[in-house]
Amino acid sequence: MNAVEPLSLLSSAAPVAIPAYTASGHEVFLFEMAWERRLPLLLKGPTGSGKTRFVAHMAARLGLPLFTVACHDDLSAADLTGRHLLKGGETVWVDGPLTRAVREGGLCYLDEIVEARKDVAVVLHPLTDDRRILPLERTGELLSAPASFMVIVSYNPGYQNLLKSLKPSTRQRFVSITFDFLPRDREISVVARESGLDEAAVAPLVDVARRLRTLKGQDIEEGVSTRLIVYAASLIAAGVAPHDAVTAAIIEPLTDDPEVKVGLAEITRAVLG
Numbered sequence: 001m002n003a004v005e006p007l008s009l010l011s012s013a014a015p016v017a018i019p020a021y022t023a024s025g026h027e028v029f030l031f032e033m034a035w036e037r038r039l040p041l042l043l044k045g046p047t048g049s050g051k052t053r054f055v056a057h058m059a060a061r062l063g064l065p066l067f068t069v070a071c072h073d074d075l076s077a078a079d080l081t082g083r084h085l086l087k088g089g090e091t092v093w094v095d096g097p098l099t100r101a102v103r104e105g106g107l108c109y110l111d112e113i114v115e116a117r118k119d120v121a122v123v124l125h126p127l128t129d130d131r132r133i134l135p136l137e138r139t140g141e142l143l144s145a146p147a148s149f150m151v152i153v154s155y156n157p158g159y160q161n162l163l164k165s166l167k168p169s170t171r172q173r174f175v176s177i178t179f180d181f182l183p184r185d186r187e188i189s190v191v192a193r194e195s196g197l198d199e200a201a202v203a204p205l206v207d208v209a210r211r212l213r214t215l216k217g218q219d220i221e222e223g224v225s226t227r228l229i230v231y232a233a234s235l236i237a238a239g240v241a242p243h244d245a246v247t248a249a250i251i252e253p254l255t256d257d258p259e260v261k262v263g264l265a266e267i268t269r270a271v272l273g
């Protein structure tokens, strides 16, 4: 269904491994079109639903360097743009990941953007509208982003509270895609591929996860991520008994509440037998 042929953009002679990604809809095409039209992209969705893998996959498909930043509450604009550092008695300017992405015409992916400090939005604004510029006050440079440069940000709306959400003036700059967990069959094949466990053994794990996801918002804060199912399947592939694997890789990461754990274990037993 893809009209474009981004693989032709791969310039190096050596084959580049493209991280496996199973699409849930038209997100691959949308990403390519947004990139072609120079539009920034916002990915929303629960943790472990494939956002980071999707970006890695797209960067490899397009043959572009990827600069990923895991945002945290101390992350400031200078962490993205760069700073003067002392090296052997001299101060030298060192580009941050955003500046490098602009200079190299790559992708800059800011994961969990709502965690970052407010001044991060300020540096993103002139890069995410039609100016596509990055002013570096400290060095006096004004960088123009090349056509292949793109900003991608992600956040998890499940964690949102009133203090932490994107301001409309920021979010209305992005083409946005919502991620959710894959349909059963596709999730089974993803987990099998990622873990090496065969699909017949993976299927009951996905069924456990899907049952537990229905408890989201009641006993557990977040649904079981695909990542956790991959962990459980990897433990089973390594020889761990299925119940132990589910306890360690799915139930324990979900909750600290002893009563809830008992409830989740009962559901697991009902599904796994």
Ligand SMILES: Nc1ncnc2c1ncn2[C@@H]1O[C@H](COP(=O)(O)OP(=O)(O)O)[C@@H](O)[C@H]1O
Binding pocket: 020, 021, 022, 023, 024, 045, 046, 047, 048, 049, 050, 051, 052, 053, 054, 182, 190, 194, 226, 227, 230
């Ligand atoms: N659609 C998908 N295609 C391939 N692997 C996936 C997909 N969704 C989830 N995964 C698996 O789950 C793991 C976690 O996904 P990740 O992209 O890190 O989630 P997020 O960034 O949304 O928290 C990946 O490393 C991969 O093993």
Ligand SMILES: [Mg+2]
Binding pocket: 048, 051, 052, 111
């Ligand atoms: Mg991620």
